[in-house]
Structure formats: C-alpha cells, structure tokens
Amino acid sequence: MAKYIFSSLINCGICNDKKYKGICERGHNKYICQNYQYKNCIRNILIEDDLLKFFKIYCNKNNIEFNPTPLLAQQHIEKIIALENSCFEVYYRNGDMQYCKENGIKFV
Numbered sequence: 001m002a003k004y005i006f007s008s009l010i011n012c013g014i015c016n017d018k019k020y021k022g023i024c025e026r027g028h029n030k031y032i033c034q035n036y037q038y039k040n041c042i043r044n045i046l047i048e049d050d051l052l053k054f055f056k057i058y059c060n061k062n063n064i065e066f067n068p069t070p071l072l073a074q075q076h077i078e079k080i081i082a083l084e085n086s087c088f089e090v091y092y093r094n095g096d097m098q099y100c101k102e103n104g105i106k107f108v
Helices: 034-038 048-061 070-076
Strands: 010-012 020-025 028-033 077-082 088-092 097-101 104-107
Touching: 010 020, 028 034, 028 048, 048 070, 048 088, 048 097, 070 077
Parallel strands: 010 077
Antiparallel strands: 020 028, 077 088, 088 097, 097 104
C-alpha cells in the first residue's frame, strides 16, 4: 500500500500546477509543493487527515464504501488544487466539486 494517498492528485494553484509531494512531519502525513524546496513557492501544507475527512463526506453522499486507498482516490478524484491558507478545491470524476476553506466545506 502506498504511504501517501493523494500525492499524485494534488496540483499547486500558487505556482501553476506543480505537483505536491507527501511528507511525514511529526507523525502526520502532509503534502507540500515540490517547488517549495527550491524557494519558488510558499510553504502551503495540506494535511492528509483533512483531505480524508472531505473525501469521506463525498463517499457518504454518493453511497461509496469509504476505504482510504490511493486506488479509490484515483477512481473518484480527477484533481485537487491547493490554494493559499491550506484551502483546496477537489474535482471529482462525476462532475462534483468541493471547495474546502478554513471554516467549512462547500459542494458545487
């Protein structure tokens, strides 16, 4: 099983679509832009537990058995765009979109 569930799906909305990579920081899986190490992007971290929470809401809404694996994520998520302040947009393959910001979630 892959260590990072969403690593191939997250694009940076700040430095134009550079992929995010998974890191383990203080025992928690997080994602950060690959350009950050070269000082070409800001340190904008997405926490895997937050992504899982929103993906679980989507699965419950669509009667999908929630089993957090990279395969399930790739089957249902087209892409995730990371925005500033740890906000993100999730585009699903069925046309749904989630906008996740600091104070909640919005389905579009």
